[in-house]
Amino acid sequence: MERVSGVSCTVGESPTWSAAESAWYWVDIPAKRVWRMDASSGATRYWDTAEMAACVATKAGGGLIAGMETGIFSLELGEAQAASAFKLATPASGLGEGMRFNDGRCDRQGRFWAGTMFMDMGAAKAVGQLYRYDAGRGISAPFVSELLTQNGTAFSPDGRIMYLSDSHPQRRMVWAFDYDLADGVPSNRRVFADMTTYVGRPDGAAVDADGCYWICGNDGGCVLRFTPDGKLDRRIDVPMLKPSMCAFGGKDLDTLLVTSxxxxxxxxxxxGGAVALLRPGVKGVAETPFGA
Structure with missing residues (x-):
């Protein structure tokens, strides 16, 4: 495992690989910061944001789409230290005081999925919801409600299975859904992995080329791989107690970046708070940029 030099995050989250730039992006939520690392040189830099950005995905044509405190935003990252942000959408019901977006990513068709949470996890308020955003239809009504800490959004290689987790200590569950490619609608929700029987809480996730689901075991110091039928087949221990999300990237999609x-x-x-790279011996699936 290789540590990304000079980077320490309070809440590192949402790593994503930009094939067009050969670069990694991730966020530090409370720092209101978006990080970038060039894969060839290892050079890092960051941009400050006016609101906390909790999840990001690349956009076709450049820049990022982000789930933030008050809605879904487009972020432009130029030479200035501060990112330029333009609000794209807010849920019809609003987010409410103490809420923000949390985990998110694009489906295989380039639609952005992101969920909300009540920031004070100790309050255990099941008010989180999962939304879809695309440029043509805007933001959807919530597809999943009553989430404590929405997390773990990912899609199978063919896009026909959507995964979702709730990482709250009282929930610790991963679900799978059938996913309609044309309409972008999940259905047939079922338990994929009951994480109360495994180490750690199910945080951010990624899917490899074999269709296996990689989930960070927050509080457990590990990354777990589940086969498509929900069987645990691998555990990688990491030196961070609270790994938060992982993503495949690199030229051959054979590198896993893990935030904490x-x-x-x-x-x-x-x-704690480190960002690290490891080679798990399998390849990931290229992420589709938003709007591609």
């Missing part, structure tokens, strides 16, 4: 969260525990002092 500072735990505040002495045993996590060196690696």
């Amino acid at each position: 969260i500072v735990s505040g525990k002495p045993e996590d002092a060196e690696w």
Whole structure:
């Protein structure tokens, strides 16, 4: 495992690979910061945002789409230190005080999916919802409601299965849905993995070329791989206690970038908040940019 030098995040999240730029992006949520790392040189830089950005995906033509505190935004990242942000949509019911978007990514057709959460996890308010946004139809009504801490959104290689997790300590569940490619509608929700029987909480996720689902075991210091039928077949221990999300990238899509969260525990002092790269021996699936 290789640590990305000079980077430490309070809540590192939402890594994504830009094939067009040969670069990685991720966010530090409370720092209101978007990070970028050039894959060839390893050079890093960041942009400040006016609101917390919790999830990002690349856009066709450049820039990012982001789920933030008050809605879905388009982010343009220029030479200035601050990102230019343009609000694209807000849920019809609004987000409400204490809410923000959390985890998100694009489906295989380039539609952006993101969910909301109540930021005070200790309150355990099941008010989170999952939305779809596309330029033609705008933001959808919520497809999933009563989530505590929405997370783990991912799609199978053929796009016909959508995954979703709830990482709250009281929930710790991963679901699978059938996914209509034409309409972008999930159905037939069922339990994919009951994480109460495994180490860690199910945080951000990725899917590999074999259709296996990789989920960060937050609080468990590991990344777990589940086969398409929901069987755990691999565990990779990482030096961060709270790995938060993973993503495949690199020229051959054979590198896994893992972000993490500072735990505040002495045993996590060196690696908590680190961003790391590892080679798991399998390849991922190219992500579709928003609007592609």
